[in-house]
Amino acid sequence: MAQTLPFRQVSSPLKASCHTCSLSNLCLPLAINETDLESLEDIVQQGRIYSRGEHIFDQSTPFRSCFAVRSGSVKTSIVSEHGEEQITGFFLPGELVGLDSMSGDHYACTAKALERTSICEFPVQKLEELTTRLPGLQHHMYHLMSQEIQHSHQLNMLLSKNTAEERIAALLLSLSSRFQRRRLSGTRFSLPMARNDIANFLGLAVETVSRVFTRFQNQGLIKARGREVELLDVPALQGVSRELSQQACP
Amino acid sequence: MAQTLPFRQVSSPLKASCHTCSLSNLCLPLAINETDLESLEDIVQQGRIYSRGEHIFDQSTPFRSCFAVRSGSVKTSIVSEHGEEQITGFFLPGELVGLDSMSGDHYACTAKALERTSICEFPVQKLEELTTRLPGLQHHMYHLMSQEIQHSHQLNMLLSKNTAEERIAALLLSLSSRFQRRRLSGTRFSLPMARNDIANFLGLAVETVSRVFTRFQNQGLIKARGREVELLDVPALQGVSRELSQQACP
DNA sequence: TTTCCAAATTGATCCTGATCAAGTTTCAAA
DNA sequence: TTTGAAACTTGATCAGGATCAATTTGGAAA
Numbered sequence: 001m002a003q004t005l006p007f008r009q010v011s012s013p014l015k016a017s018c019h020t021c022s023l024s025n026l027c028l029p030l031a032i033n034e035t036d037l038e039s040l041e042d043i044v045q046q047g048r049i050y051s052r053g054e055h056i057f058d059q060s061t062p063f064r065s066c067f068a069v070r071s072g073s074v075k076t077s078i079v080s081e082h083g084e085e086q087i088t089g090f091f092l093p094g095e096l097v098g099l100d101s102m103s104g105d106h107y108a109c110t111a112k113a114l115e116r117t118s119i120c121e122f123p124v125q126k127l128e129e130l131t132t133r134l135p136g137l138q139h140h141m142y143h144l145m146s147q148e149i150q151h152s153h154q155l156n157m158l159l160s161k162n163t164a165e166e167r168i169a170a171l172l173l174s175l176s177s178r179f180q181r182r183r184l185s186g187t188r189f190s191l192p193m194a195r196n197d198i199a200n201f202l203g204l205a206v207e208t209v210s211r212v213f214t215r216f217q218n219q220g221l222i223k224a225r226g227r228e229v230e231l232l233d234v235p236a237l238q239g240v241s242r243e244l245s246q247q248a249c250p
Numbered sequence: 251m252a253q254t255l256p257f258r259q260v261s262s263p264l265k266a267s268c269h270t271c272s273l274s275n276l277c278l279p280l281a282i283n284e285t286d287l288e289s290l291e292d293i294v295q296q297g298r299i300y301s302r303g304e305h306i307f308d309q310s311t312p313f314r315s316c317f318a319v320r321s322g323s324v325k326t327s328i329v330s331e332h333g334e335e336q337i338t339g340f341f342l343p344g345e346l347v348g349l350d351s352m353s354g355d356h357y358a359c360t361a362k363a364l365e366r367t368s369i370c371e372f373p374v375q376k377l378e379e380l381t382t383r384l385p386g387l388q389h390h391m392y393h394l395m396s397q398e399i400q401h402s403h404q405l406n407m408l409l410s411k412n413t414a415e416e417r418i419a420a421l422l423l424s425l426s427s428r429f430q431r432r433r434l435s436g437t438r439f440s441l442p443m444a445r446n447d448i449a450n451f452l453g454l455a456v457e458t459v460s461r462v463f464t465r466f467q468n469q470g471l472i473k474a475r476g477r478e479v480e481l482l483d484v485p486a487l488q489g490v491s492r493e494l495s496q497q498a499c500p
Numbered sequence: 501t502t503t504c505c506a507a508a509t510t511g512a513t514c515c516t517g518a519t520c521a522a523g524t525t526t527c528a529a530a
Numbered sequence: 531t532t533t534g535a536a537a538c539t540t541g542a543t544c545a546g547g548a549t550c551a552a553t554t555t556g557g558a559a560a
Contacts, residue, residue, distance in 0.1 A: 078403055082492055086407035100403060102396035109403070128392070132385050139378060145395040146352035152402035153328055153350060153359070157336035159409040160453025164517065195538060203410025205518055210539050226526075226538080242332055414547065445508060455548050460509050476508080476556075501560100508555070515548080525538070530531100 018044065023094035023182075027068045036134050043126040046070075050113035056097070058110040065121045066098035072117025073192035076100075076109040077200075087201040088152075090114070090193060092178050096122075099145050114192045159203045162242075167202040168212045169241035172222070176231055187234065191227040268294065273344035273432075277318045286384050293376040296320075300363035306347070308360040315371045316348035322367025323442035326350075326359040327450075337451040338402075340364070340443060342428050346372075349395050364442045409453045412492075417452040418462045419491035422472070426481055437484065441477040 018041050047067065050056060056067065056074065067074075074091040088109055091097050101108040102124065131138035158167055180186035191198075195213075199206045216222045221237055223230040231237060268291050297317065300306060306317065306324065317324075324341040338359055341347050351358040352374065381388035408417055430436035441448075445463075449456040466472045471487055473480040481487060 078407060080407060080411070080492065084407075084411055086403070086410060088403040088406060100396055100399040103393040103400070108396075108400050128385065128389060132382050132388060135378065135382050138382055138388065142378070142391070142395070143353040145392070145399065146350055146358075149350040149395065149398050149402060150353070150358050152399060152406065153336070153338040155406055156338060156402065156409060156453075157328060157330060157334075159406060160336060160450075161330070161334055194536095200410075203406075206538075207519080207540085208517055211517090214539075242330065444506095456508075457510085457549080458547060461547090464509075503560075504558090506556090506558100508553100510553080511551085513548100513550080516546100517544105518546090519542100519544075521540105521542085523538105523540080526536085528534095528536100530533075 017041065017046075021070070023068075023070065027094045027096060036137065039130055039134065040137065043123060043130060044068075045121045045123070047119040047121040050117045050119070052113060052115050054113050056111040056113060056119065057107045059107055061107050063098075063101045063105055063107050063124070065123045066096055066102075066127070067111070068096050068120045068122065069093050070118040070120055073114045074111050074117060074119070075114055075193060075197060076111045078109050085200060087197055090175075090197075090201070092175075092192070093182055096144055099148050102145075114197075164202075164204050164208050165212050165215070166241050167204065168198070168209065168216070169221075169237045171198065171202060172229065172231060173234070173237055173241055176234070187231045189229060191229055194227075267291065267296075271320070273318075273320065277344045277346060286387065289380055289384065290387070293373060293380060294318075295371040295373070297369040297371040300367045300369070302363060302365050304363050306361040306363060306369065307357045309357055311357050313348075313351045313355055313357050313374070315373045316346055316352075316377070317361070318346050318370045318372065319343050320368040320370055323364040324361050324367060324369070325364055325443060325447060326361045328359050335450065337447055340425075340447075340451070342442070343432060346394055349398050352395075364447075414452075414454050414458050415462050415465070416491050417454065418448070418459065418466075419471075419487045421448065421452060422479065422481060423484070423487055423491055426484070437481045439479060441479055444477075 018037055050072070059079070069091050071093055073093075074097055075087055076089045076091070076097060077085050077087045079085050088100070089097075097111055097119075098107065127141075131141055158170055162170070175189065175191070176186040179189050193201075195209050196206050198204075199209045202209070213222070213224050216237075217224055219236075221231070221233045221240070223232055268287055300322070309329070319341050321343055323343075324347055325337055326339045326341070326347060327335050327337045329335050338350070339347075347361050347369075348357065377391075381391055408420055412420070425439065425441070426436040429439050443451075445456050445459050448454075449459045452459070463472070463474050466487075467474055469486075471481070471483045471490070473482055
């Protein structure tokens with residue numbers, strides 16, 4: 001995958017057009033003004049398209065940029081010394097990938113496209129220069145990073161206190177509200193990730209995930225066929241989850 | 251606890267002396283220069299002393315400041331809708347509390363002193379102003395927040411993949427290396443937290459923590475009497491833990 | 501010192517979810 | 531269309547750790 005990086009930099013980087021991007025209200029501070037927005041556009045590069053399963057970066061890639069998902073979705077994961085993988089997050093359009101890597105000179109995780117995915121690239125060096133000039137943008141960076149800490153803490157609680165059913169209900173509701181913020185249906189959507197990924201993320205076995213899905217289905221809470229999911233009874237799901245209403249929702 | 255806050259602000263805040271603070275190499279960027287350090291000292295207030303169990307802030311407190319532990323130790327926790335508590339971190343001298351709260355206008359967690367604890371206060375408004383002027387300090391803030399995300403991700407992995415023994419070994423080793431960085435013994439120290447807190451933090455029952463401690467003791471890995479702990483066989487503990495070598499170690 | 505309550509330990513039993521083992525479905529490539 | 535492999539589902543069994551219960555220890559206040 002190391003070859004893809006030089007390629008992306010050689011190929012003339014398109015200047016991003018945050019002005020017209022429908023996601024700008026998600027990945028940008030709402031308070032940002034016209035001139036500030038132009039400064040940001042100057043440093044943002046419209047990255048290339050990644051196809052399903054393709055690496056965006058991994059723990060051996062030198063850290064240069066954060067990435068905003070424009071369309072599609074991304075998963076990040078860390079790997080233990082013994083090769084065990086732990087998925088640390090799923091990222092939907094408008095969400096920023098790489099905030100965990102802003103210390104050290106390599107990425108702290110591996111990022112992989114879950115489907116055909118388009119991303120915008122923020123070179124951190126330029127971003128840091130810019131945030132010293134734009135206090136509003138700096139504040140927004142603190143805001144985003146702080147939220148990522150909070151969401152991870154909520155996930156800790158979920159993993160340490162909740163049952164399999166509660167974890168899965170919470171994930172479904174999280175996805176639901178995040179889709180909804182993107183003006184997509186919050187009750188009928190397509191899971192960007194495999195059952196295996198769900199299991200890994202939530203600290204469960206695949207078989208358990210599968211069983212809970214069918215149990216929810218039998219109880220009339222959801223309708224699921226493969227990755228297509230319909231939430232039939234959101235209040236009931238909320239009753240099951242009791243926590244993490246909008247994990248990782250920026 | 252709300253009464254203590256006004257009190258702390260009325261009582262003339264002492265200007266901190268980061269110059270002479272033995273922890274400055276932990277909580278400050280190493281590259282910071284003389285003039286920058288003075289700017290920082292201008293905004294840092296030497297906070298008051300908290301006694302064991304005392305609240306520093308909670309989720310109803312308006313967010314104003316981050317805090318650096320000067321001596322003693324602090325635990326932070328979040329509470330679910332149903333009143334379940336989840337400890338999200340233990341903080342030793344030199345570590346910064348409150349980075350998860352830099353979004354929103356209230357703290358995102360509750361912070362409580364685990365013992366007699368002295369802290370320095372960083373009013374965030376002034377801190378943000380300062381970081382726009384000092385790019386090195388801004389970079390350091392990104393660095394610290396990024397690390398907090400990483401540590402939380404590592405904790406996620408620990409909770410989702412590791413056994414009770416592995417979790418506890420990892421915690422002991424984490425504390426060990428953090429004490430060591432503070433020039434304290436890494437093999438013989440006093441746990442700042444109760445068994446209950448360890449259990450809560452690691453997603454276990456108290457009884458399990460107790461049992462693992464005695465098991466480790468019988469295997470000759472540690473010697474434990476109450477909160478006094480001696481690590482007798484660090485390599486063996488590392489073999490048990492296999493992960494999270496230095497969680498939350500800034 | 502005694503008293504008292506919280507913290508910690510130890511034992512016995514139970515249950516959720518892991519693991520092992522077959523299938524079944526899906527979907528992409530030939 | 532066939533084929534093959536990965537993804538998913540379902541069933542049976544097992545085990546790690548939770549829970550319940552009973553002491554024991556420790557430390558602060560009287």
